[in-house]
Amino acid sequence: MFKSNSILLAAxxxxxxxxxxxxxxxxxxxxxxxxxxEYTAGNNINGDVPGPAGNTNAWLAPAxxxxxxxxxxxxxGAYTVNGTTGPSNALLAFTPVAGNIYTLQATVSVAGxxxxxxxxxxxxxxxxxxxxxxxxxxxxxxxMARGANSGADQTFIGPGLNxxxxxxxxxxxxxxxxxxxxxxxxxxxxxxxxxxxxxxNPSNDSTYSPVAYAAGSNPTNIxxxxxxxxxxxxxxxxxxxxxxxxxxxxxxxxxxxGALGLLLLKRRRxx
Numbered sequence: 543m544f545k546s547n548s549i550l551l552a553a554x555x556x557x558x559x560x561x562x563x564x565x566x567x568x569x570x571x572x573x574x575x576x577x578x579x580e581y582t583a584g585n586n587i588n589g590d591v592p593g594p595a596g597n598t599n600a601w602l603a604p605a606x607x608x609x610x611x612x613x614x615x616x617x618x619g620a621y622t623v624n625g626t627t628g629p630s631n632a633l634l635a636f637t638p639v640a641g642n643i644y645t646l647q648a649t650v651s652v653a654g655x656x657x658x659x660x661x662x663x664x665x666x667x668x669x670x671x672x673x674x675x676x677x678x679x680x681x682x683x684x685x686m687a688r689g690a691n692s693g694a695d696q697t698f699i700g701p702g703l704n705x706x707x708x709x710x711x712x713x714x715x716x717x718x719x720x721x722x723x724x725x726x727x728x729x730x731x732x733x734x735x736x737x738x739x740x741x742x743n744p745s746n747d748s749t750y751s752p753v754a755y756a757a758g759s760n761p762t763n764i765x766x767x768x769x770x771x772x773x774x775x776x777x778x779x780x781x782x783x784x785x786x787x788x789x790x791x792x793x794x795x796x797x798x799x800g801a802l803g804l805l806l807l808k809r810r811r812x813x
Contacts (some may be wrong), residue, residue, distance in 0.1 A: 570645070570784040574599075574634055574767070578779045579615075587613040587632050592781070602766075603632040611771070613778075622777045631677075633665065633768035634783075638761075641788050644724040648769055648781040649741070651717050652689045658774035659686040659695075662720045664734075665766045666701065677770055678702050682761030683734040685709075687718050689774065697736040699753050700761065709738055709748050716742030719780070725752065727788065732760040 576592035588603040604612040611630040616622040638644060650660040661677045663684020677684055682700040699705030719739040726732050733752035740746035755761065769778050 570786045572782070572784050573597075573636070573644075574781065574783040576601075576781045578781055581615045583615050585615045592634070599635050601632050601634060604630050616777070622775075629770060629772045631768055631770035632778075633766040636664070636764065636767045636783065638664075638724065638726050638764050640726045640728045642726050643786045643788055644726070645784045645786075646722045646724070646767055646782075647719060649717050649719045649779045650687050650769070651777045652687055652771075653775040653777075657688055658772050659688045660769065660771045660774055660776035660778065661686045662769045663698075663722060663767070664700075664724060664761065664764045665768065666761060666763045667765060677772075682764055683722055683724060685720050685722060685736050685738075687720060687738070695738060697750060699734060699755065705753065707750065709736070709750070716740050716746070717779075718742075718746075723752065725788065726760070731755050731757055 572594045574592050574597065575594055576590075578587075581590065586603070586606045587601045588605055589600050591597060591600045606612055606614070613630060613632050614622070646662065646664065648662050650662070652658070652660050661684055663677060663681050665677070665681045665684075667680035677686075679702045681698065681702060683698070684700065685695070685697040687695050694708035697707050697709060717740075719737075719741065721737040721739070723735040723737075724732065725734070731754040733754045735752035736750040738746065738748045767783055769781065
C-alpha cells in the first residue's frame with residue numbers, strides 16, 4: 543500500500559494534491575477490439591467473436607451463401623468484401639449509456655475511381671440486420687470513405703442521411719482511419735464528432751467539431767456499431783470501440799488545481 547502510494551506521488555510530482563488529481567483521470571474501457579487480420583484466408587466474419595477477452599457478442603454479417611457481397615479474409619489477411627454484387631454490413635450489438643465518451647474507429651481502403659463507399663457508424667437498427675440500407679435509413683452518426691476522385695467523403699449525424707457534411711476525398715487505395723466520437727452527456731444534448739486520418743497522404747486529414755443532436759432527440763435507440771460497403775471493393779482492419787466516463791466537474795476542478803500546483807512546485811524549485 544505504502545509503495546503504490548509512493549509511486550503515485552512520484553508520478554504526480556511529489557504532491558498529495560497532484561496525486562489526487564492524477565488519480566481522477568479515467569482510462570478508456572475496451573468494449574470491442576478486432577484487428578480483422580488474425581483469421582485464415584477465406585474466413586467469413588459472420589459469427590466471429592472479437593476481443594477483448596470475456597466478450598461473447600459475435601459479428602453479424604451476410605453468410606458466404608448470401609446473394610449479396612460478404613466479408614471474408616483475403617490473401618493479405620485483412621477483411622475484404624467478396625465481390626461487388628450488393629451492399630454488405632458487419633455489425634456488433636451495442637447500447638450506449640449516458641455519461642460516457644464512446645470512440646468508434648476502423649481503418650478502411652476503397653479501391654478504384656468510384657463514387658461507391660465504405661462506412662463506419664452507430665446504427666439504430668436491429669443488430670441482426672445486415673443490409674447497407676441501415677446506414678441510409680437507420681443510422682445515428684456515421685461516416686463514409688469513397689474511392690479516389692469521385693466526390694467528397696461524407697459524415698452524417700443521422701438518422702440516415704440527415705445532417706450530412708462533405709469531407710476531403712482520400713487517395714485511391716489509401717488506408718484511411720475513420721473515427722467517430724459519441725459523447726452521451728447526462729444532462730445536455732449528446733454530440734458526435736468525426737475524424738479522417740489518411741495514412742497515405744496526411745494532407746487529406748480532416749477533423750470536424752462535435753455536432754449536437756437536437757434537443758430531445760438523443761439517439762438512445764442505438765442498437766449496434768459496425769462497418770459496411772455500398773458496391774465498393776473495400777478492405778477493413780483495426781476495428782475498435784472504447785468508452786471513457788465523462789469527467790465529473792469536481793474531477794475537472796481537481797485536475798486544474800493539480801496542474802496549478804505542479805506549476806508552483808516547479809517555480810519554487812527554480813527559486
